[in-house]
Amino acid sequence: MTYCVGLRLNRGLVMMSDTRTNAGVDNISTFGKMHTWCVPGERMITLMCSGNLATTQAVVSLLEERSKAQVDRSPSILEEPSMFQVARLVGQTLREVIAAQSGDGQTAESPFGATLLIGGQIAPGPTRLFLVYPEGNFIEASEDTPFFQIGENKYGRPILLRAHDPEMSFEEAVKLLLVSFDSTLKANLSVGMPFDLQTYENDSFRIGHQARILQDDPYFKEISDGWGEALRTAFGHLPSYSFSEDPSEP
Amino acid sequence: MTYCVGLRLNRGLVMMSDTRTNAGVDNISTFGKMHTWCVPGERMITLMCSGNLATTQAVVSLLEERSKAQVDRSPSILEEPSMFQVARLVGQTLREVIAAQSGDGQTAESPFGATLLIGGQIAPGPTRLFLVYPEGNFIEASEDTPFFQIGENKYGRPILLRAHDPEMSFEEAVKLLLVSFDSTLKANLSVGMPFDLQTYENDSFRIGHQARILQDDPYFKEISDGWGEALRTAFGHLPSYSFSEDPSEP
Numbered sequence: 069m070t071y072c073v074g075l076r077l078n079r080g081l082v083m084m085s086d087t088r089t090n091a092g093v094d095n096i097s098t099f100g101k102m103h104t105w106c107v108p109g110e111r112m113i114t115l116m117c118s119g120n121l122a123t124t125q126a127v128v129s130l131l132e133e134r135s136k137a138q139v140d141r142s143p144s145i146l147e148e149p150s151m152f153q154v155a156r157l158v159g160q161t162l163r164e165v166i167a168a169q170s171g172d173g174q175t176a177e178s179p180f181g182a183t184l185l186i187g188g189q190i191a192p193g194p195t196r197l198f199l200v201y202p203e204g205n206f207i208e209a210s211e212d213t214p215f216f217q218i219g220e221n222k223y224g225r226p227i228l229l230r231a232h233d234p235e236m237s238f239e240e241a242v243k244l245l246l247v248s249f250d251s252t253l254k255a256n257l258s259v260g261m262p263f264d265l266q267t268y269e270n271d272s273f274r275i276g277h278q279a280r281i282l283q284d285d286p287y288f289k290e291i292s293d294g295w296g297e298a299l300r301t302a303f304g305h306l307p308s309y310s311f312s313e314d315p316s317e318p
Numbered sequence: 319m320t321y322c323v324g325l326r327l328n329r330g331l332v333m334m335s336d337t338r339t340n341a342g343v344d345n346i347s348t349f350g351k352m353h354t355w356c357v358p359g360e361r362m363i364t365l366m367c368s369g370n371l372a373t374t375q376a377v378v379s380l381l382e383e384r385s386k387a388q389v390d391r392s393p394s395i396l397e398e399p400s401m402f403q404v405a406r407l408v409g410q411t412l413r414e415v416i417a418a419q420s421g422d423g424q425t426a427e428s429p430f431g432a433t434l435l436i437g438g439q440i441a442p443g444p445t446r447l448f449l450v451y452p453e454g455n456f457i458e459a460s461e462d463t464p465f466f467q468i469g470e471n472k473y474g475r476p477i478l479l480r481a482h483d484p485e486m487s488f489e490e491a492v493k494l495l496l497v498s499f500d501s502t503l504k505a506n507l508s509v510g511m512p513f514d515l516q517t518y519e520n521d522s523f524r525i526g527h528q529a530r531i532l533q534d535d536p537y538f539k540e541i542s543d544g545w546g547e548a549l550r551t552a553f554g555h556l557p558s559y560s561f562s563e564d565p566s567e568p
Contacts, residue, residue: 223472225473231550231553237558239559242558242559243556251476254476255472267561279561295552296480298553299480299552300481302545302549302551302552303481303493306544307493309490309493309496311529
């Protein structure tokens with residue numbers, strides 16, 4: 069499994085991914101799932117991956133190769149004129165890789181499947197965030213749904229739904245994502261540290277902040293312990309159920 | 319989908335189930351998923367169901383019939399000498415029903431599958447809580463894992479893990495379950511109100527409290543609104559991430 073979140077704020081994007089890959093619980097490894105292409109002043113694109121590692125690595129390698137040597141006259145992620153076109157290119161590349169690996173063209177829900185998040189900005193367009201399906205099609209984050217999760221999305225979703233605010237600072241947003249990642253980490257062994265983190269500020273066309281949050285990161289420990297404590301306190305402050313007031317009591 | 323939780327406390331059991339069944343999002347109904355057999359002073363058994371509704375209804379009907387008329391000389395849930403034997407009987411019945419429905423004996427992960435929770439007490443034994451798999455085998459809750467969830471278990475799990483305390487009162491436990499159900503309800507359309515609630519106090523051999531929590535229940539509304547607010551407040555009190563302190567910042 070995997071857990072990656074892309075969060076759209078009014079000021080830009082925050083992307084976070086875990087780094088665990090596994091083929092069974094007895095075969096785990098650490099692989100970065102966040103990949104960045106940047107032409108300072110012109111474009112900044114970040115890709116996060118979940119799903120079959122061979123598939124996602126092949127997609128990233130193809131995108132990399134085509135951005136460096138235009139031998140096969142394919143379009144390049146560094147030349148596409150808009151984020152929409154980048155999402156199309158990434159979707160096509162993903163679909164191609166899955167089709168090639170599955171031989172007879174089997175795509176959806178195949179064991180070669182992968183789901184991707186792409187966020188970024190290409191001048192003069194706005195910052196955009198897309199979720200690309202294994203079929204190669206994609207959807208865009210909006211004001212109503214300002215974040216996408218891929219991989220193990222359920223455990224960490226309630227706090228994102230409750231605490232997200234588009235006006236948040238990057239620092240607040242990182243805190244929010246760490247709380248969401250912490251809940252996921254506690255419940256699913258196939259999501260693991262370290263976490264990769266990146267922020268992008270609108271119209272900067274360069275990486276904002278970038279960090280790898282390690283197992284022994286003191287801030288993460290503070291959030292993880294503090295959140296457990298804060299939850300218990302918050303829970304304690306809610307009124308208890310009262311059986312006697314309940315009219316349906318027998 | 320479904321969401322049911324059985325929670326073992328030092329003082330007894332709390333069971334809660336939703337009532338939504340669905341065959342696609344365009345075909346939803348309300349069915350009780352909680353069934354009780356009680357012989358005052360001797361035994362009290364509660365069953366909660368998730369999975370194929372035809373399967374779970376058949377299981378409950380068979381258990382009911384056999385507890386009333388011993389025509390087929392099958393054992394009865396009202397005669398088994400212990401909760402362990404009840405779990406075996408329920409597991410065998412479930413396995414039988416699935417085998418009959420799937421014809422050729424297909425069992426695990428079949429569309430006829432169902433998962434059950436059984437809790438209760440038969441004198442002179444202790445209170446016990448079991449989770450029964452579609453294969454008919456079962457596991458028991460312990461001090462390390464004092465609760466079982468069936469159906470859509472992920473969204474509501476983090477708060478159970480964090481806030482459960484075996485010393486809790488029934489009132490606190492109902493509050494905890496309602497918070498867990500609220501998170502699930504908000505994220506999965508196939509879990510729906512009303513909720514059925516039952517408590518059982520050790521050695522009482524009768525239903526403790528029983529209630530149906532309706533859509534407009536004022537306490538549930540208070541918990542649902544209050545928990546969102548409490549989460550945001552708790553979140554606000556945690557320290558924000560600081561980019562400048564991070565040594566891996568570029």
